[in-house]
Amino acid sequence: MTTFPNLTSKEAREALGRGVVMILPIGSTEAHGPHLPLATDVIISEEMSRRAAEKLNAQGIETLVLPAVTYSVTDFSADFPGTISIKKGTAVALIYDICRSLSEQGARLVAIANSHLEPEHVASINEAIERVRQETGKVVAFPDKRKRRWAETLTQEFKRGDCHAGSYETSLVMAARPDLVREDIRLSLERVPISIAEKIKEGARTFTEAGGSDAYFGDPRAASPEEGEATFEALSDMIVTAVLEALEEHSQG
Numbered sequence: 675m676t677t678f679p680n681l682t683s684k685e686a687r688e689a690l691g692r693g694v695v696m697i698l699p700i701g702s703t704e705a706h707g708p709h710l711p712l713a714t715d716v717i718i719s720e721e722m723s724r725r726a727a728e729k730l731n732a733q734g735i736e737t738l739v740l741p742a743v744t745y746s747v748t749d750f751s752a753d754f755p756g757t758i759s760i761k762k763g764t765a766v767a768l769i770y771d772i773c774r775s776l777s778e779q780g781a782r783l784v785a786i787a788n789s790h791l792e793p794e795h796v797a798s799i800n801e802a803i804e805r806v807r808q809e810t811g812k813v814v815a816f817p818d819k820r821k822r823r824w825a826e827t828l829t830q831e832f833k834r835g836d837c838h839a840g841s842y843e844t845s846l847v848m849a850a851r852p853d854l855v856r857e858d859i860r861l862s863l864e865r866v867p868i869s870i871a872e873k874i875k876e877g878a879r880t881f882t883e884a885g886g887s888d889a890y891f892g893d894p895r896a897a898s899p900e901e902g903e904a905t906f907e908a909l910s911d912m913i914v915t916a917v918l919e920a921l922e923e924h925s926q927g
């Protein structure tokens with residue numbers, strides 16, 4: 675069993691006592707083109723967490739997956755129906771409170787598996803874990819996949835930055851939850867060769883401003899479950915590496 679919420683309270687106490695590692699999946703509820711569900715980032719984060727936990731458990735590092743954070747700062751897609759955006763302060767408080775509560779119960783290490791890349795959202799994660807570090811002395815492992823070290827292990831489309839609901843994310847949902855991909859619509863979508871990452875640097879504040887009038891960028895038609903499988907391997911390895919490094923740091927510090 676690798677999910678925390680399925681434990682009983684007594685089992686959770688025992689797991690915490692054994693020094694279990696916990697992975698917190700963080701996603702969003704936001705528009706992902708006409709072909710992917712609002713929960714796309716949650717699906718991706720939960721699946722990469724599940725696979726990372728399997729790998730860590732196989733190495734003898736007991737790991738459990740926490741219930742996901744499913745609401746985040748999603749101002750870029752706020753003008754598309756279905757997107758639910760929370761304020762940055764709310765996001766920081768939510769992530770901080772989860773980590774603090776676990777820390778108070780003696781959690782050995784929490785690692786964050788995030789797949790929503792809006793800058794204000796990633797900033798909310800970094801602020802929360804900095805607060806955790808200052809107030810509890812605990813490290814929260816967080817591999818930020820926008821950083822070159824991790825981005826290098828991902829696909830060309832991801833590295834180009836035209837990666838919202840394009841081939842990168844569509845492939846991941848095809849691998850994890852193919853039943854949720856609107857396949858007929860996906861196959862009808864034209865490529866949107868716009869780097870959302872570049873547009874953000876140039877000052878765009880919404881997907882519409884960035885030229886993504888259908889809430890997607892990149893090439894959904896080029897997606898495949900095989901690409902999704904390969905990317906999940908890289909994403910779960912990223913979490914495994916970050917956990918091993920944090921445990922190492924812990925044992926030295």
Ligand SMILES: [Zn+2]
Pocket residue numbers: 706714715789790838839843
């Ligand atoms: Zn996404």
